[in-house]
Amino acid sequence: MTVTLLLEPLPADARLVDLASTFREVPADAPALRVGELSTQRGDGVFETISVTNGHAQESGPHLERLRNSAVICELPEPNLAQWRAAIDRAVELLPETGEFALKLVLSRGVEHGPAPTAWLHAAPAADFSRPREQGVSVVTLDRGYAHDAAAKAPWLLLGAKTLSYATNMAALREAHRRGADDTIFISSDGFVMEGPTSSVILRHGDVYSTPAPSGAILHGTTQMSLFEHLAETGRLTSYRDIRAAELGTADAIWLVSSVRLAVGVTELDGAAFPYDAETTRGFNAYLLEPRD
Amino acid sequence: MTVTLLLEPLPADARLVDLASTFREVPADAPALRVGELSTQRGDGVFETISVTNGHAQESGPHLERLRNSAVICELPEPNLAQWRAAIDRAVELLPETGEFALKLVLSRGVEHGPAPTAWLHAAPAADFSRPREQGVSVVTLDRGYAHDAAAKAPWLLLGAKTLSYATNMAALREAHRRGADDTIFISSDGFVMEGPTSSVILRHGDVYSTPAPSGAILHGTTQMSLFEHLAETGRLTSYRDIRAAELGTADAIWLVSSVRLAVGVTELDGAAFPYDAETTRGFNAYLLEPRD
The missing domain is CATH 3.30.470.10 (Aminotransferase class 4, branched-chain amino acid transferase, N-terminal domain)
Incomplete structure (x- = not known):
């Protein structure tokens, strides 16, 4: 169909x-x-x-x-x-x-x-994403090549636009699979968390949910924005900020969120097991599956 | 047709x-x-x-x-x-x-x-390129965002492949036009000459023709290789090497070479007049228009 x-x-x-x-x-x-x-x-x-x-x-x-x-x-x-x-x-x-x-x-x-x-x-x-939604994904970090402020200095790199030139994003997913992982999180050349090839990254440290500040070097994720609205409405703290790659390792939970796969929790990061919050993930996806405008 | x-x-x-x-x-x-x-x-x-x-x-x-x-x-x-x-x-x-x-x-x-x-x-x-072949092109330098050794560290960036993901190359040409120039030369984030969006760069200092070393971060140009063979056969010195952006300013001549437009000399660099070698350019194009295999 x-x-x-x-x-x-x-x-x-x-x-x-x-x-x-x-x-x-x-x-x-x-x-x-x-x-x-x-x-x-x-x-x-x-x-x-x-x-x-x-x-x-x-x-x-x-x-x-x-x-x-x-x-x-x-x-x-x-x-x-x-x-x-x-x-x-x-x-x-x-x-x-x-x-x-x-x-x-x-x-x-x-x-x-x-x-x-x-x-x-x-x-x-849509592909059947019930398994990654329920059981999470393994993730490796990969260098994106650009500094996290590249978009401001060089707008012709089109980093804030969702262009059809996605060959690198697809190659990064193949590299992740080669390393035995399901997906990847891009790190800027100067060491900041950016995004996945087809998703936004959300971290939780304690009670605070954070995502990289939309500096123009990453796409502003529609699902991430929707989820942040939902978190704010339900009394949780959210934050847009520059996030150093090392903060991935100190997070209590990490999610990749996107429009069709929705929210998937990270269960493994660069080869090491990672804490996975099944209950929160289930709540995210229940919200994301409801009609939203 | x-x-x-x-x-x-x-x-x-x-x-x-x-x-x-x-x-x-x-x-x-x-x-x-x-x-x-x-x-x-x-x-x-x-x-x-x-x-x-x-x-x-x-x-x-x-x-x-x-x-x-x-x-x-x-x-x-x-x-x-x-x-x-x-x-x-x-x-x-x-x-x-x-x-x-x-x-x-x-x-x-x-x-x-x-x-x-x-x-x-x-x-x-092909478009009619007789005018740029004879009269040259004005060029601005633009930041490519990547370090000149990015390809070795991150092969998933696909920098050495001629992929269909050319939106940035096209945007860089629009930026050049906006600045009143005909074309652009990309500079790596660490200050090395790379290539044009659809061409290779050749410089001449004294008697030596040089082009950026094919490190994988740029395409190895077929027209550049053909021209280097021709130069070597006619007794000229050629060199592949890392070229600092400042060396553009000290060159005696610069060309952009590509398969269809062929060789065009740079007549203006970042807004300043640049020495243009009409005779050598004419010789390049006479050679490039002959049947080559």
Whole structure:
């Protein structure tokens, strides 16, 4: 069960009553993109992955806001959020009413020398993440190569944008698997905790939950933000700050959080067993599986 | 006039007489790729751009060797070079006998969860580069964010592979244009000359031509190698070495060299006029436009 919608991207400020006329469904197996696509030639575009859980697109507002922010950083035409929202609604209508689906939004610079960006949504069943949600993941730390303040000094590195240029993220996951681990946490070249290749990192020391400050060198995680709101609402302390790599070792618990896999606890760090808080993790995922906006 | 060939990638060691049956021409304007393509979702694949000049594919051997090396670094299935060579030959047959064309080879990890990589060639007329070849380009230096030895310490950064994840390279070119320049030379975070976003850098101090040592943090340029062979054959001194950023300012001449634009001299560096050697540049391009293997 997959759904693919191709959009004719509207200007950001266009107001159109019949938004549904600006996108169309295509069969998933059919070719839909030209080889001249800059998304495929240059990884030149931005994306979001939204969880559709039991018929509800989770946190679509924050995801669309980040899509717009990524587009601005990459100097792509600003997306028309009403159009994207209508397309998300249509995709959700076409999906089953129960179950978890990963809905990817892609905004590409379009065909080389072409007149307009290319845009599409693609929904597919989410992988079964019940095991890592319940039993956690083993993690190794890997050097990200950049200093934690690189984004401020060199915005052309696009570190704060969720671009399609993810080859390094995928290679880091392969390196983690080679080392016998499930996932990885990137460390900046100057020794700060950054993020996972497809997740945000949350630590707990005592009663305080912390995550790396959004300096522009990492993505501001939608799931992390949602979880921090939930923690604050339930009286827990949260903190955005620069976190030294050594603080991973002193944490009482660590989680990787992302839109589709949700919250997974770290059970092993760089080859050593790590304290795993099953109960808190269960609470996180119960919250994350409820409809959220 | 464009040519697009889709390949069914063969295993590296497959021997097949009828290689032509493993690729087929598709219309350039027609969709040929599925949205599940990891090249487009993750910039997860490798590529080469070859110049086809007056009916000859330039340096196809070194380009194919680099394609293979990029595939190995990215843990993609090793390409069958005989198949790629046959497809290049076919594309050249389909192109006009005169003029310059850019022939792009792409090897993608394929459709997500799919059984096989995706591969294609796409040829299109080269842009008219006669003006920068004759009159040079203005260049600004930009921070690449990585230390010049990052590749050795963190191979998952894939720095020595020509991957499709080029969003940063494209953003750096936009930043150069914003600063009023035509192109950029990347400097490592520890102050060494690296490369351009789509070119290699060659400097001349006195009688010696030098280029950054291929440490794995930069691509080993096919055009740079070809030109160094030519320089050595004509009695000039060439050197691979670590080059400090300050040495750009003391050079007698600087060139950016690449497969399709060929050799362009630097006429302005970070806003200041720079000595331009029109005669040597002309000689470089005369050599580079001749058939080379």
